[in-house]
Amino acid sequence: MDELGLLPGVRExxxxxxxxxxxxxxxxxxxxxxxxxxxxxxxxxxGYFMNRPERLPALTxxxxxxxxxxCVVPEATVHFPWSGGHHPCLDVLIPTGTCLxxxxxxxxxxxxxxxxxxxxxxYRRDVWGSAMKRYEHCxxxxxxxxxxxxxxxxxxxxxxxxxxxxAANHIGEHLGKRPILVYIYAESVRWPDGRPxxxxxxxxxxxxxxxxxxxxxxxxxxxCSCTYASLLATWVHSGDAEVMEHAExxxxxxxx
Numbered sequence: 001m002d003e004l005g006l007l008p009g010v011r012e013x014x015x016x017x018x019x020x021x022x023x024x025x026x027x028x029x030x031x032x033x034x035x036x037x038x039x040x041x042x043x044x045x046x047g048y049f050m051n052r053p054e055r056l057p058a059l060t061x062x063x064x065x066x067x068x069x070x071c072v073v074p075e076a077t078v079h080f081p082w083s084g085g086h087h088p089c090l091d092v093l094i095p096t097g098t099c100l101x102x103x104x105x106x107x108x109x110x111x112x113x114x115x116x117x118x119x120x121x122x123y124r125r126d127v128w129g130s131a132m133k134r135y136e137h138c139x140x141x142x143x144x145x146x147x148x149x150x151x152x153x154x155x156x157x158x159x160x161x162x163x164x165x166x167a168a169n170h171i172g173e174h175l176g177k178r179p180i181l182v183y184i185y186a187e188s189v190r191w192p193d194g195r196p197x198x199x200x201x202x203x204x205x206x207x208x209x210x211x212x213x214x215x216x217x218x219x220x221x222x223x224c225s226c227t228y229a230s231l232l233a234t235w236v237h238s239g240d241a242e243v244m245e246h247a248e249x250x251x252x253x254x255x256x
Contacts, residue, residue, distance in 0.1 A: 005033060005040065007249045009242070010047040015074070018050070019043070022075030023089050035192035038107035041254050042091045042184075045228070046072055046103070048246050056094070057238045059101055059182055059231075060224055066097025078102065078163035081127045081170060085120070088156075088163035100177040102164045106185040107254075110151040110205040111197055117142040117155035128162060129169065131220035135161050138215045147215075151205035154212050157183065161221040183209060183225040186256060228256045 004027070006012055019027050019039065026032040026039045033040065049056040053069040076093035092103040119139055128136060139158050141147040147154075164179035185205070188197055209225050216223050228250075235247035250256065 003033075004043075006047065007044045007246065007253060009246055010044055011051060014050045015043050015047045018047075018074040022077070024075075036108050038105060038109060041107050041186060041228070041250075042103070042105040043074055044253065045105075045232075045250050046074060046092045050074070053094075055240060055243055057235055057240075057243065059094070059103075060180065062099060062178075062180060062222070065099045065178075065180075068096070069101075070095045070097070076102075078160075078167040079170075080122070080163060081166050082122065082125070085122060088160045090160060090163070095174060095177060098178060099180055100164060100168050100174045101180045101182055102160060103182045103184060104157060104160055106153075106183070108186070108188060108191065108197075109153070110185065111188075111201050114153055119143055119155065119159075123159070123162070128165060129220065132162070132165055134216045134219045135221065138212070141215075147211075149208045149212070151201060152208035152212060154208075157181065157212065157223070161216070161219075161223070165221050178222070179220065180222045180224065183223070184228055184231060185209070185225070186254065187227045187229065188255065190255070228254070232256060 004012055004015060006015060016027060019032065031037060031039065049072040053072045056069045056072060058065065058067045073093045074091065075089055077087050077089045078093070079087045090102040091105040094101040094103070123139060135158050138154065142155050161181050164181055167174045168177050168179040187202055190196055213223055213225065232247040232251050236244050238244060
């Protein structure tokens with residue numbers, strides 16, 4: 001095992017390069033090796049496919065997504081249609097022949113406190129097109145507290161959706177691809193120190209994911225979600241023996 005605690009088949013040099021060039025300073029700050037690390041979960045799960053993207057099983061049943069993946073890029077920044085300021089960093093970016101998948105991954109974050117939703121004035125610029133009105137409406141509901149999420153970081157998802165939409169609509173390698181935001185969460189039963197994660201919190205988080213999905217359904221950026229357990233279950237039945245073994249390793253390491 002390397003010093004990052006990566007699973008077999010996950011190359012440390014590729015993971016280090018991805019995370020050391022990204023916001024968050026996960027490796028140098030030693031947050032990556034914290035027992036509660038969300039970065040460790042997503043890096044171990046998807047880092048396996050960084051040098052073998054063609055073996056990543058399809059994330060969704062989206063029609064005409066034209067799998068396989070062309071590449072698997074952890075800690076990928078997608079840029080808004082302006083310079084300056086902060087731009088969203090997706091946990092993983094995965095382009096296929098026709099789609100652009102952006103993954104937001106959560107482990108224990110839904111069960112910690114989160115800041116009040118905030119959107120700068122820049123998010124109200126008329127740059128999102130006519131097919132993002134539901135995301136814009138969700139933004140406004142969050143700002144005036146007409147809707148409140150206790151466990152789901154809905155404002156982050158809205159910002160990521162805007163970033164994915166921008167990436168698929170501006171000159172570059174992703175131009176013209178269908179943007180799909182995938183929310184994958186661990187639904188952990190216990191914290192690493194043994195404390196239980198209350199069932200009520202896990203149920204409420206799942207309910208909030210469904211509420212968010214209904215709010216933004218039909219917009220240009222498709223939103224979909226799944227648990228890590230359900231994702232890995234599909235990999236176990238993928239028919240690829242090495243991918244099946246990797247899925248079992250992830251589930252065992254992270255108690256999924």
